[in-house]
Amino acid sequence: MKKKSKVEKKENEKFAAFKRAVSDFFYNLSVKVHGKMPHKQAGATAIGLKKRNDMIFYCLMMLFPVAQFCTFYIAVNLNSVILAFQSYDTLTGVHSWAGFDNFKLVFYNLFNDPTMLYSAKNSLILYACGLVVGVPLALWFSYYIYKKKPLFRVFKVMLFLPSIISAIAMSVMFTYFAERAIPQLLKLIFNKSFEGLLSGSKTAFGTLVFYSIWIGFGTGILMYSGAMNSISDSVVEAAQIDGIGMIREFFSITIPLIYPTIVTFLVVGVAGIFTNQMNLFSFFGPNAENSLSTFGYYLYKNTQTASFSDYPYLSSMGIVMTIVAVPLTLLVKYLLEKFGPSTD
Amino acid sequence: MENNTEKNKNFVSDESASGDRSVSCEKQVCAADAALAEDVFIEKKTSVKQKRKFNFSILMLILGIILVLYSVSLVLPIIWGMICSLKTKADFRTNVFGLPEGWPWNWAWENYESVFQTFMIPVESGAGTRNVYFLEMMWYSILYAVGCSFAATFIASVVAYLVAKFPYKFSKIVYTVVIVAMILPIVGSLPSEIQMARALGFFDHIWGLWLMKANFLGLYFLVFHGVFKNIPQEFSDAAYVDGAGNLTVLFRIVYPIIKNTFFTVMLLNFIAFWNDYQIPLIYLPSFPTAAYGLYWFTSASLNTNSNVPMKLAGCMIVLVPILVLFLFFSNRLIGNITIGGLKE
Numbered sequence: 001m002k003k004k005s006k007v008e009k010k011e012n013e014k015f016a017a018f019k020r021a022v023s024d025f026f027y028n029l030s031v032k033v034h035g036k037m038p039h040k041q042a043g044a045t046a047i048g049l050k051k052r053n054d055m056i057f058y059c060l061m062m063l064f065p066v067a068q069f070c071t072f073y074i075a076v077n078l079n080s081v082i083l084a085f086q087s088y089d090t091l092t093g094v095h096s097w098a099g100f101d102n103f104k105l106v107f108y109n110l111f112n113d114p115t116m117l118y119s120a121k122n123s124l125i126l127y128a129c130g131l132v133v134g135v136p137l138a139l140w141f142s143y144y145i146y147k148k149k150p151l152f153r154v155f156k157v158m159l160f161l162p163s164i165i166s167a168i169a170m171s172v173m174f175t176y177f178a179e180r181a182i183p184q185l186l187k188l189i190f191n192k193s194f195e196g197l198l199s200g201s202k203t204a205f206g207t208l209v210f211y212s213i214w215i216g217f218g219t220g221i222l223m224y225s226g227a228m229n230s231i232s233d234s235v236v237e238a239a240q241i242d243g244i245g246m247i248r249e250f251f252s253i254t255i256p257l258i259y260p261t262i263v264t265f266l267v268v269g270v271a272g273i274f275t276n277q278m279n280l281f282s283f284f285g286p287n288a289e290n291s292l293s294t295f296g297y298y299l300y301k302n303t304q305t306a307s308f309s310d311y312p313y314l315s316s317m318g319i320v321m322t323i324v325a326v327p328l329t330l331l332v333k334y335l336l337e338k339f340g341p342s343t344d
Numbered sequence: 345m346e347n348n349t350e351k352n353k354n355f356v357s358d359e360s361a362s363g364d365r366s367v368s369c370e371k372q373v374c375a376a377d378a379a380l381a382e383d384v385f386i387e388k389k390t391s392v393k394q395k396r397k398f399n400f401s402i403l404m405l406i407l408g409i410i411l412v413l414y415s416v417s418l419v420l421p422i423i424w425g426m427i428c429s430l431k432t433k434a435d436f437r438t439n440v441f442g443l444p445e446g447w448p449w450n451w452a453w454e455n456y457e458s459v460f461q462t463f464m465i466p467v468e469s470g471a472g473t474r475n476v477y478f479l480e481m482m483w484y485s486i487l488y489a490v491g492c493s494f495a496a497t498f499i500a501s502v503v504a505y506l507v508a509k510f511p512y513k514f515s516k517i518v519y520t521v522v523i524v525a526m527i528l529p530i531v532g533s534l535p536s537e538i539q540m541a542r543a544l545g546f547f548d549h550i551w552g553l554w555l556m557k558a559n560f561l562g563l564y565f566l567v568f569h570g571v572f573k574n575i576p577q578e579f580s581d582a583a584y585v586d587g588a589g590n591l592t593v594l595f596r597i598v599y600p601i602i603k604n605t606f607f608t609v610m611l612l613n614f615i616a617f618w619n620d621y622q623i624p625l626i627y628l629p630s631f632p633t634a635a636y637g638l639y640w641f642t643s644a645s646l647n648t649n650s651n652v653p654m655k656l657a658g659c660m661i662v663l664v665p666i667l668v669l670f671l672f673f674s675n676r677l678i679g680n681i682t683i684g685g686l687k688e
Contacts, residue, residue: 050584053589054510057589057590057591058506058510061502061506062503062506062514064499064558065499065502065503065558068499068558068559069521071540071544072537072540072556073525073559073561075540076533076540077530077533077536079536079540080532080533080536083536083539137410140407141407141411143407144404144407144408144411149404149407149408150408151408151411154415155411155414155415156678157671157674158411158414158415158419159411159414160674160677160678161418162418164666164667164670164677165666165667166618166619166635166638166659166662166663166666167619168621168635168638168639168642169619169635169659169660169662169663170663172425172638172642172656172659173421173422173424173425173659174421176425176428176652176656177420177421177424180652181424181440181441184440184441185441214417214418246403247403267527268526268527270529271529274529274531281622282639284643285643287643295531299531299532299534300534300622303532303535303626304622304626306535310535311535311539314532314534314535315532315533315535318530318531318533318535319532321531322529322530322531322532325531326528326529329528329529333527
């Protein structure tokens with residue numbers, strides 16, 4: 001018992017010393033900061049003191065987040081650019097300057113490698129389907145929830161459910177459902193044997209696009225219905241007094257009023273062309289058919305299986321895509337804001 | 345006053361943030377106007393209402409039917425997976441749709457047991473390799489998900505607080521950086537990030553990922569920013585007058601007020617990290633998480649004639665905790681989190 005308390009005491013002393021050191025450090029720091037503000041030095045008022053304390057508090061709290069941001073956003077992206085111009089020697093482990101060699105290879109592959117061509121096609125089709133089918137459905141579903149029609153709470157939970165289910169668990173269940181249960185069911189109905197939806201070459205792509213839209217409503221529904229809920233009741237009431245119909249209300253009141261939210265979603269979504277993996281990795285791991293590949297899948301798969309010597313090539317490919325994606329995103333933002341309904 | 349903030353806690357919008365009180369006043373006025381209008385137009389309204397009701401029902405009926413179909417199509421594979429996870433291998437081959445053979449106590453509950461005994465990943469440790477079993481993976485999952493979600497949520501909330509409450513120039517810069525980073529689609533920086541993590545010694549350490557995920561970029565920053573803007577300054581000022589420091593105000597006054605939002609965002613982050621297998625697959629080769637293990641086990645032998653019910657049992661073990669968590673907190677998770685347009 002005594003021994004323990006001794007140890008504790010020692011610990012306490014250590015802690016006190018540490019505390020003292022820290023407070024000394026802050027004191028020195030504050031003296032330094034203080035010294036930099038000569039006009040406030042003499043007779044600092046309570047407000048001046050508070051201002052200075054605020055400044056110190058602000059800087060200290062910002063220290064880690066800003067350092068983290070500088071390392072894992074700015075430095076990572078700069079490094080990505082540098083990496084793209086380098087080559088890596090596997091034997092010596094040395095990075096050397098490679099000029100535009102990586103980019104030449106990227107452009108060559110973009111137009112000649114069948115996987116890249118498939119990726120481009122599939123990514124665009126997937127994005128278009130999301131835009132034409134996914135977004136309008138999400139808007140109509142949100143409208144249903146916003147109008148508090150029967151079972152709207154249940155549907156809201158249901159629509160959000162796929163977003164919280166593990167992608168890998170969901171895709172495993174869906175795989176076996178599509179591969180075993182559905183062909184069996186079709187066999188019972190049509191008395192003819194069918195291929196699995198994912199292993200059949202004709203149905204695989206369609207199934208994957210369907211799956212992406214099918215599980216992809218969650219966040220959109222949340223944001224759209226949230227935005228719809230913040231529409232002022234008086235506007236809706238006034239329109240209803242004028243005898244507006246439900247469809248008319250949707251197009252003339254609801255959509256224009258939540259337009260900023262829709263724009264946000266569409267603008268952020270443009271990057272999806274280059275990052276959407278179409279759940280291929282969950283379904284097939286690194287072994288998906290080349291004809292099913294998308295840009296996102298191609299990049300992740302190759303990074304996951306890559307060695308150091310592949311990183312420069314992958315980085316330069318990322319940069320080429322970023323160079324396409326950034327102006328595209330800004331263009332979409334500009335167009336949507338220019339030609340959309342006015343939000344007043 | 346307190347009630348008012350309670351109500352607005354989950355209602356987040358970077359646009360409405362500036363004028364919380366004016367908005368609620370406006371709503372009251374609108375309600376009064378509407379009541380007046382109702383009296384005046386009461387006759388006209390009833391006739392309109394009848395006409396409108398007809399329109400409503402057809403459109404909403406169709407939407408309702410689509411939503412019912414959607415819900416069924418979503419629940420069906422999950423329930424099918426649950427049932428099949430209790431079948432023996434032979435039973436699954438012949439009896440795809442029905443309930444498992446025998447009575448509930450004869451069902452193949454041993455599938456779940458064997459998940460813990462046979463799901464394993466060989467991991468290099470020191471000189472040799474050792475096998476990590478499912479229970480250990482669950483532990484890594486908890487470490488990874490709790491740590492990362494806390495780090496991400498805490499840093500986002502602290503930075504949002506500083507930006508929202510301290511009107512320095514730097515705050516404006518941070519806000520702009522977040523918006524720009526959200527719009528700018530940077531593709532393929534993963535190789536560079538891996539290199540950076542290796543250089544800093546973060547690679548293959550769970551704490552390394554905690555630090556990597558402790559950034560403030562993203563949607564949740566905007567959510568917190570809106571919440572902090574909505575908190576009346578009076579609370580903090582009262583504490584300052586009583587001689588509280590900035591840290592005391594932050595942790596004893598501000599965090600208790602926003603604890604609901606904090607908890608919600610952290611829960612959403614937790615679910616995302618728990619389900620994530622792609623990041624651990626790259627960064628944590630020695631600490632496989634449960635989702636990673638599931639990916640490993642299911643994709644390693646996807647097309648061979650392996651034990652499907654056992655894989656489905658593994659899915660259930662990963663899925664059910666999250667599902668319970670979600671259903672328990674669904675009201676809170678899918679409450680009103682909204683964002684408005686992008687402002688620069």
